[in-house]
Amino acid sequence: MGASYGIYLHWYNHKNEENQKLYDDLSQEAWTSISDDKATSGSKQLNNGSTDSTTSENNANEDNQIDEFLNGCGDKAFYEKYVISKPDLEQYRNINCDVVGYLSIPETIISYPILQDTEDNDYYLHHNIDGSKGYPGCIYIENYNHKDFEDSATVIYGHNMKNDTMFGTLDEYREPEYREKHKYIFIYTDNYIKIYEVVACSVYSSDHLLSHDFEMDENDHWSFNALSEDDQVQIYEKLKAFKANNSYFDGEGLTRDDKCIALATCSGENRYVVLGKLIYNIKL
Secondary structure (H helix, E strand, C coil), rough: CCCCHHHHHHHHHHHHHHHHHHHHHHHHHEEEEEEEEEEECCCCEEECCCHEEEHHHHHHHHHHHHHHHHHHHHCCHCCCCCHHEEECCHHHHCCCCEEEEECCCCCCCCCCEEEEECCEEEEEEEEEECCCCCCCCCEEEEECCCCCCCCEEEECCCCCCCCCCCCCCCHHCCCCHHHCCCEEEECCCCCCCEEEEEEEEEEEECCCCCCCEEECCCCCEECCCCCCCCCCHHHHHCCCHHCCCCEEECCCCCCCCCCEEEEEEEEECCCEEEEEEEEEEEEC
């Protein structure tokens, strides 16, 4: 029994190292400068030779949002690289076409593509980005959410790995110093940089965070009904009502006008959840 477990543990650790190396290598290679993209789009002209005023206006609005964020983030020099460059999602899609975005929490190991299988919500719980089966799986969203992260609340899942990869460090948000140092979460899509500020983090039950969007049929089977416009409010209130130790809530809560992400990982028999409120939606 001991020998068999030792062999399994060696294989398990080796597999995790292989998969993490793939992510690490890509994170070094698959980044592109947004400045170059902006220069290209800004130079586009109409057939009559005039500059596209709509494009110029959009670029100005984007620049204003970037400047506003950098001037208010508390560490402009550090965060600047996260808004002047982005992951090249097509390079990730060359490996797996299910990549829908990219998640980054600056100065942490949490820097991964986000995937979605449209048919099997558990697929990326058990499969890696290269299609192999087993741990560590992927960071993923279920098919209840849309791929553009425009829902009132988007739930993002990842394993709580013992070697701290994936969402293995998520519960460090229990500590006030860690929350303050890592209060911004970035999601990159094809067309946007979405910047979120952490507004809540707490242990929660194993119940689905969107359970209020499900209904039970006459055979006592649960089925998904539809997303709600107040999903963000309901998730925030669920976490608060759970009254877990070492939880954090910003005091303002979330309104129906807000959008949020919920990062969720297992924590014993429960989940650990970090909520981020969308504060900037920068169009590329």
